[in-house]
Amino acid sequence: MDLIPVILFWVLLLIGMASRGPFIFYLLFASMSFGSLAVIPPELTQGLSFTPPPIVALAIIFIYAGGASGLSRILDIALRPSQCLLLFLFWIVAVWVTLFMPRIFAGLVTIIPMRLEETTSGIPLYPTQQNISQLMYLTISIVTVFACALAFRSASTRQHVLSALCVGGVMVVLTGMIDLAGLGPYLDMFRTAKYAYLTDVDIADVKRIVGLMPEASTYGSLAVSFLSAIYFFRRAIVKPWLRLYAAPCLIVLLTLFALLSTSSAAYAGMGVFGCVAALEWFWRLLAARKGSVAREGLVAEFWAIVLGFGAIYVLALTYPALFDPFIKLVDTIIFQKTSSDSFEERSMWTAVSLQALLDTWGLGVGMGATRASNGIVAVFSNTGIVGGLLYYGFMLQTFLRRAQPGDATAAAILNAVRFYMPPVLIMATLVGTSADFGIMNACIYALAAAAAWPAPVRSSSATPRPSFAVYPEGSR
Template identity: 45%
Template sequence: MDFIPIALFWGLALIGLFGNRSLLIYLFFATMPFGSFAVFPTAMTMGLTFTPTPIVACILFLRTFINGRAIKFGLSALFAPRGLLMLTAFWAVAVLVTIFSPRFFAGHVIVVPMKVTRFFQSGFLQPTTQNISQIMYLTISVITVVTFARLMIDAKQQQNALKGLCIGGGLAVFTGILDLSSHFIPLDWLLDPFRTASYVLMTDVTLEGGTRRVVGLMPEASSYGALCTQLLTLVYFLRHAITDHFYRQKVVPVVAALLLLFVWLSTSSSAYVALVVFGAFAGLDFLWRAKKARRGTRAGRELELEFWVVAAVTAIVFTGFVARPEIFDSLFRLFDQLVLKKTSTSSFEERTFWTLTSWQALLDTYGLGVGMGGTRASNEVVAVLSNTGFLGGLLYYGFALQSMLRRAYPGDVVNSALVTGLRWSFLPGLTAGILAGTSADFGMKNAFLFGTMFAAAIVSWHNRRKSLATPPKSVDTQNVPA
């Protein structure tokens, strides 16, 4: 049975490689919810797990940079100071640290292994296969940034990517429904062929009170909650850049509402906090658009609709709370258990141990870091710093800040909406990463975000130059009213 999904994946990937490139873009987002699926049998890869999205990203890279002009663009972008130079430097530092630190500091620095198999597990730093897999994933993330920097210059591929986000969100919901249903009806025959990763999969966890955690086809509930939150923020904030009326008005609201529901069902405390941050930024985004929108325009009508939808939902919830407050008791207990009392749980204690051990490993290596895959943290910032050193962390977060400061030409409506939406969507994901991020690899979602920001800024810059180069129309001063 395991052969069937692998064959299906490679069949679609090869069609995209030799046929329609747009299929690869859709496949990139559609495979994101399959985080526990190994596209190569792990027996063939020395136990390493290669999930589908990074493999699609590699194929999309090959398909995009198949000619000299595209290669020239990629090299120029990677080494341009105002382009991706800091990202290139971050990758180079990560490679050097990964080659030398696990060998130079072997047996002298305490770390938490990436493949944790025991409670509060730690050991001495030494070279492992995780160094290879993590540096490979980071390399794939970097080339994915360059790929989307090239692809998203094309308006057609830009819209394909935005529709692909909706498809990825829909599949995240669908896999969540399957996992939720498997608690009541036997669906192991359908789910198990997609749960073939070599790392530990926590797919059957029950909270106090009997609440089952929904994990979809991700390794654990926290990663599924993070995925749903990331897709929710991207779909919600980028909807204004979608030109297809059906997707923008019909598909996005349904997908966003269902993703919101399954973030809750994931019972991930980090996803809940990220959801609060998302809500805050959604409110700020609403106020920002309300300030600029004019009554009677499409933007004005959308704002009015959003206001009345939120008002109606709030009124229904408030009425239900007043009439039957006991209905919400189970929700309050769940929130109290997962968020308010999180610091008293063994999971929180272990994750804090990971982060503190990784931070100490950074200090024990004099700020050089232990190399990619050298230690596991439960904080994205500590993971980046402990794996790549203070220099690597400075370069990566410097590049992230540079990306967030990129601007679009105000006259370019679609790219302005794209840049604004990407800015709003970055911080909720960063919040979730700070609370539960285990790897220094910034991942496929951020790779898409960074590459698209760069492409949108380039297109807007060219559009601005074009508009300035166009001579103004001559004015008949005799007919100008006084």
């Protein structure tokens, strides 16, 4: 039975590769909810668990980097300062640190191993299989940025990617619904990865929803990532039914299931998301041009928030006991978090990893050498100060990208990227264990790089291609 989902995945992947169309991007985002599925039996990979997203990403890389032309264009993206040179240099530093630092500082530095089944306390640094596996995951994520930055230069492809984001959100909700309905144990055939699972856990008398992820925190973080992406990127979607109806429904459902995950990191991410969404709403009100899609739904959103808070206030006055379970839950996972064993253990991981960075004089200990519970510390401890500065320099460059004049759709995408990044960065800071930023963020970085790429100059005699305008007819 365990082979059925694996065979189904490979059949869908082969269809996506053979079609050479946008189906591969829909498969990529839909597969992100299957974080417990090892699509290659771990027995054949010495215990490594390859989940669907990096495998689909490798297929995308193969499609767009195949042949001399594709490879040269991807190298141009990697080496161009205005595109991804900082990210390429980050990869070079990560490779150098991973290959040499665990050997140079072997036995001299204390680290927390990535595989916690070995031990949860500090052990001496030595080269391990995790160095190569984590470097491989990071390499896939980085090359995915290069390949997708090439693929997403087409305006029609970018629209398919935005639609695929919504499909990914649907899968997050569906897997959450399956778990909420108590059918999770019947889907153990999808949990074939060699992970430590926390799928049947209650907190403050509330069952934690994990979907098909290994634990509630990863499911909650995934839900907030899709919530943030769909909320901000929906204004760049051309199809009215998807932008005006499907996306808002998904936003509500993703909010609900992020709450049901009872993950403190997800709650923190939602808090930051709420603040950024409010900032974005005021920006649309005060700075967006009248008649643009950026101003679409301002009044409806305002009254939805007012009526929602009004309903909560009335219920709190009339039925205060109704909120007791929620108050107890919030108190347990947020206000009592600092006194929990989990918080103390994760804080110890971060402290040991930070000390490892200092003990190597800022050079780092290599990818996969130490586990932190803070994304920033994970990046700097794994790749050193130079690597960390290069990576966050690339993030800053992504944040500051500008669209070409007159390209309203690209401008909408880049605005969405700027608003999407803070909630995801906060969640990674709270629970990040590795310097690998993942396939989801790789696609967002690629969208930003592609949207900022200059459009090709066409002669007046050339047949014009259809453009995707984000303004309704008659608004200009």
